[in-house]
Amino acid sequence: MNTEANRETLERILVESRNIHGVSLWQDAWNRLRRNPAAMISLTCLVLLAVLAILTPLLPLQSPIDKDLNERRFLPPNLGTVVMGGRPGLKFADGTLTGELDRFNAEIADLAIQLQSTSDPQQRQALAAGIAARIDIEHPFNQMWNELGPVSWWMCQTRVALFGNYAIPSLFGTDKLGRDLLARVFWGARVSLIVGIVATLVSLIIGVSWGAIAGYFGGMIDAAMMRIVDMLYSIPFIFVVIFLVTFLGEDSVKKKLDSIGIDQITIFYMVIGAIYWLTMSRVVRGQVLSLRSEQFIESARTVGASPMRIVFRHLVPNVLGVVIVYLTLTIPSVMLFEAFLSFLGLGVSPPDVSWGLLLNDGVEALSIIKVFWWVVVFPGGALAATLFALNFLGDGIRDALDPRMKNRD
Amino acid sequence: MRDLLGYLLKRAAWMVLTLWAVYTVSFVLMRSVPGNPFSGERSVPPAIERQLKARYNLDAPPLQQYWDYLVGVVTRLDLGWSTRLEDYSVNQVIAEGFPVSATLAIFALVFAILLGVTAGIISAVYRRSTADHVLMFAAVLGIAIPNFVLASLAILLFVFMIQIFPAGGWGTLQQIALPAFCLGLPVAAYIARLSRTGMLEMLTKDHVRTAYAKGLPKRTVILRHVVPGAMLPVVSYLGPAVARVLTGSLVLEKIFALPGMGSHFINAATQRDYTLAMGMVLTYTVLLFVMNTLVDLTYAIIDPRVKLR
Numbered sequence: 001m002n003t004e005a006n007r008e009t010l011e012r013i014l015v016e017s018r019n020i021h022g023v024s025l026w027q028d029a030w031n032r033l034r035r036n037p038a039a040m041i042s043l044t045c046l047v048l049l050a051v052l053a054i055l056t057p058l059l060p061l062q063s064p065i066d067k068d069l070n071e072r073r074f075l076p077p078n079l080g081t082v083v084m085g086g087r088p089g090l091k092f093a094d095g096t097l098t099g100e101l102d103r104f105n106a107e108i109a110d111l112a113i114q115l116q117s118t119s120d121p122q123q124r125q126a127l128a129a130g131i132a133a134r135i136d137i138e139h140p141f142n143q144m145w146n147e148l149g150p151v152s153w154w155m156c157q158t159r160v161a162l163f164g165n166y167a168i169p170s171l172f173g174t175d176k177l178g179r180d181l182l183a184r185v186f187w188g189a190r191v192s193l194i195v196g197i198v199a200t201l202v203s204l205i206i207g208v209s210w211g212a213i214a215g216y217f218g219g220m221i222d223a224a225m226m227r228i229v230d231m232l233y234s235i236p237f238i239f240v241v242i243f244l245v246t247f248l249g250e251d252s253v254k255k256k257l258d259s260i261g262i263d264q265i266t267i268f269y270m271v272i273g274a275i276y277w278l279t280m281s282r283v284v285r286g287q288v289l290s291l292r293s294e295q296f297i298e299s300a301r302t303v304g305a306s307p308m309r310i311v312f313r314h315l316v317p318n319v320l321g322v323v324i325v326y327l328t329l330t331i332p333s334v335m336l337f338e339a340f341l342s343f344l345g346l347g348v349s350p351p352d353v354s355w356g357l358l359l360n361d362g363v364e365a366l367s368i369i370k371v372f373w374w375v376v377v378f379p380g381g382a383l384a385a386t387l388f389a390l391n392f393l394g395d396g397i398r399d400a401l402d403p404r405m406k407n408r409d
Numbered sequence: 410m411r412d413l414l415g416y417l418l419k420r421a422a423w424m425v426l427t428l429w430a431v432y433t434v435s436f437v438l439m440r441s442v443p444g445n446p447f448s449g450e451r452s453v454p455p456a457i458e459r460q461l462k463a464r465y466n467l468d469a470p471p472l473q474q475y476w477d478y479l480v481g482v483v484t485r486l487d488l489g490w491s492t493r494l495e496d497y498s499v500n501q502v503i504a505e506g507f508p509v510s511a512t513l514a515i516f517a518l519v520f521a522i523l524l525g526v527t528a529g530i531i532s533a534v535y536r537r538s539t540a541d542h543v544l545m546f547a548a549v550l551g552i553a554i555p556n557f558v559l560a561s562l563a564i565l566l567f568v569f570m571i572q573i574f575p576a577g578g579w580g581t582l583q584q585i586a587l588p589a590f591c592l593g594l595p596v597a598a599y600i601a602r603l604s605r606t607g608m609l610e611m612l613t614k615d616h617v618r619t620a621y622a623k624g625l626p627k628r629t630v631i632l633r634h635v636v637p638g639a640m641l642p643v644v645s646y647l648g649p650a651v652a653r654v655l656t657g658s659l660v661l662e663k664i665f666a667l668p669g670m671g672s673h674f675i676n677a678a679t680q681r682d683y684t685l686a687m688g689m690v691l692t693y694t695v696l697l698f699v700m701n702t703l704v705d706l707t708y709a710i711i712d713p714r715v716k717l718r
Contacts, residue, residue: 076424134478137661195464196490226482230634231423231426231427233432234423234426234427234693234694235431236655236656236658236690236693236694237699238650238656239674239689239690239694240431240434240690240692241654242659242674242675242678242686243435243438243678243686243690244438245677245680246677246679246683246686247438247441247680250681260415332553336555339555339557340555340557341558342662343660344659344660344675344678344679345675345679346675346678346679358416359428359557359558359561363557363561363564366561366564366565366569371565371570373565374560374710376561376565377562377565379557380561383555383558384553384554384555384558386554387553387554387555388549388550390553391552391553392547392549
C-alpha cells in the first residue's frame with residue numbers, strides 16, 4: 001500500500017518534471033528581449049537593412065557609378081522613368097543594357113569561335129588574352145558597376161534576367177555628377193555594414209584572446225599584458241589613426257601593399273579593429289579572473305587539458321554574455337568611426353562608396369544658391385537611423401542578458 | 410599633499426612614456442616611407458634639394474635625426490618645420506589654430522554641461538512624466554546621431570532655409586554659436602543620461618528623506634542636497650567629454666571651415682605633411698593627458714572618498 005502510494009507520487013513527479021523545460025541563459029535573455037518593443041523594432045529594421053544590403057546587386061537600382069553630367073545633375077527626388085543604360089553617352093546598342101549585353105555577348109561569341117578555329121598556340125594565347133581584356137574593359141556590367149565580385153556579378157546577371165532594363169526612379173534624387181543617390185545609399189550600406197562587422201570581429205578576436213590569456217595566466221604575464229593595454233589606452237587613437245592613414249595613402253606604400261594583395265579597405269578593417277579591442281580585453285580579463293578558480297576549470301586541469309584548451313574551450317564560452325553585450329556597443333562606434341574617417345576623406349576612397357563619403361559629397365554640395373537638401377538628408381538619415389537602431393538594440397541586449405546592469409551607463 | 414605630488418609625478422611619467430612611444434612609432438613610420446617628402450614633387454635642382462634636406466635635417470643619419478628632433482622637442486619645444494606650408498613652423502601653425510579650437514571647445518563644453526545637467530535634473534525630478542520621456546528620447550537621438558550629420562542638417566536648416574546664422578567665418582558670438590551647439594549636443598545627451606541616473610540614485614538616499622522630513626521646500630532639497638551628489642558621475646565623464654569634443658572638432662572645423670587645429674591636422678593628413686601631423690598628434694596627446702589629470706584632480710577634491718592613484 002505504502003509502496004504503491006510512493007510509486008504514484010514518484011510517477012506524478014516524473015510526469016511533471018518531463019513537462020518542465022529548463023530555460024537556458026540564452027532563452028531567458030531572448031524572452032526578455034522579445035518583451036522590449038524598441039529593441040525588437042530595431043532588430044527587425046537591422047535585419048531588413050542587412051538583407052537589403054546583401055541583396056543590393058539583385059535589386060533593380062540604377063547604376064551607382066554611371067555619371068550623367070549633361071542632364072541629370074542635382075535632380076531633386078522624382079518619379080521619372082529611367083532605362084538602364086539609356087544615357088546617350090554610354091553608346092549602348094538600342095540605348096538599353098539588355099541590348100548592349102546581347103551585342104557584346106554576340107561579339108565575344110564570335111571571338112570565341114575564332115579562338116576555337118585557330119590552331120597556332122601563340123595566336124590562341126593572344127586571342128584569349130584579348131577576349132579577357134575586352135570583358136574587363138568593355139563588358140556593360142563593368143561600365144555600370146564598380147569591381148563586382150563573383151557573387152555580385154551573378155546577382156547582377158539574375159537582376160537583368162528578372163527586371164530587364166527597368167530601374168527604380170531616382171527617389172532620393174541625384175548627386176553633383178548625376179549619379180542616382182538611392183543606388184549609392186544602398187551600395188554604401190554594403191561597405192558601411194561590412195566595415196562595422198569585420199572590424200568588430202577583428203577587435204573581438206584580439207580583445208578576447210588577450211584578456212582571456214592575461215586573466216588565466218595571471219602573475220607577471222597578466223601584469224605585463226595589462227600594462228601594455230594601459231599604455232595604449234592613454235594614446236589618443238583617433239589622431240594616431242589619422243596619422244597612420246597619411247602613410248597608408250602614400251602612393252609607394254599603396255603599391256607595395258597592392259602587390260601583396262591588400263587593398264585599402266582591408267587595412268581599414270584591420271586598423272579600426274586593432275584599436276577597439278582594449279576595453280574588450282579588460283572586460284574579458286575581469287570575468288576570467290573570477291572564473292578561473294571555479295571547480296570546472298580545476299577539473300579540466302586535473303584531466304590534463306592544456307592551458308590553451310582551458311582558455312578557449314572552457315573560459316571563453318563562459319564570458320560570451322559579457323562579450324556580446326560589449327559587441328553590440330562596439331559595432332555602432334566602429335561604423336561611426338568609419339563614417340567619420342570617410343567623411344574627412346581619409347577612409348574609403350572613390351569609386352567605392354560608403355555613407356561617410358556620401359555625406360562628405362553632400363556637405364560639399366551645400367551652397368547658398370540652391371538648397372540641395374537631398375544629398376545630405378538621405379545618406380545622413382540612413383547613417384543616423386542605423387546607429388540609432390544599433391544603440392537601441394545594444395541597450396536592449398544588455399538589459400536582457402544582464403538585468404542588473406539595467407539603467408546604468 | 411604628498412598624495413597629490415606623487416600622483417602628479419606618476420601621471421607625468423606616464424605621459425612622457427606615452428609621448429615617447431607615439432614619437433618613436435611615428436618616426437619609424439615616417440622614415441619607412443620610401444624616398445623623402447620632396448621626391449614625389451617635380452624635380453628640383455640638386456642645390457635646392459640639398460638646402461631642403463638640410464632644413465629638414467634629412468641629410469643626417471636616421472638615428473641622429475631621431476635624436477635631434479627629440480632634443481629639439483624636449484629642450485626648446487620645437488616641433489620642426491611644416492613640409493607643406495611654406496615658411497611655417499609646426500609651432501606657428503599650432504599657435505594660430507589653438508585659440509580657435511580652444512574657444513570652440515570651451516563654448517561647446519559649457520553648453521553641453523548646462524543643457525545636459527538641466528535636462529537630467531528635470532527628467533529625474535519629474536520622473537515618468539512626458540517631459541522625462543521626451544528628454545530621454547532626445548538624449549538617445551543625440552547619442553546616436555553623429556555630430557557631422559547633425560552639423561550638416563543644422564547648416565541646411567539654420568543657415569540656408571531659415572537664415573539665422575552666418576554660413577562661415579570666425580570671431581563673433583553668432584559665428585561660434587552653431588558649431589559649438591553641434592559639437593556640444595552629443596556630449597549634452599550623454600551628460601543628461603548620466604545626471605538623470607545620478608539624481609535618481611540620490612533621491613532615494615536617507616539624507617534626502619531627512620531633508621524633506623524637516624520641512625525643507627522641494628527646491629532647496631533638490632538644489633542643496635541632491636544635485637551636488639548627483640554630479641559626481643558627470644564630473645568623472647568630463648575627461649572622456651573633452652576627448653570627444655576634441656575629436657569632434659576635427660570634423661566640425663572642416664564643415665564650418667574654421668581655422669582651428671583640427672582643420673590644420675586634417676589638411677596635414679590629406680596632404681601628407683608628416684612633420685605637421687606628428688607635431689599635432691604629440692600636442693593632442695599632451696592636451697588630453699593634461700585635461701584628464703585636471704578632471705581626476707577635481708574629482709578627488711569634490712569627493713574626499715576618492716583616492717588618487
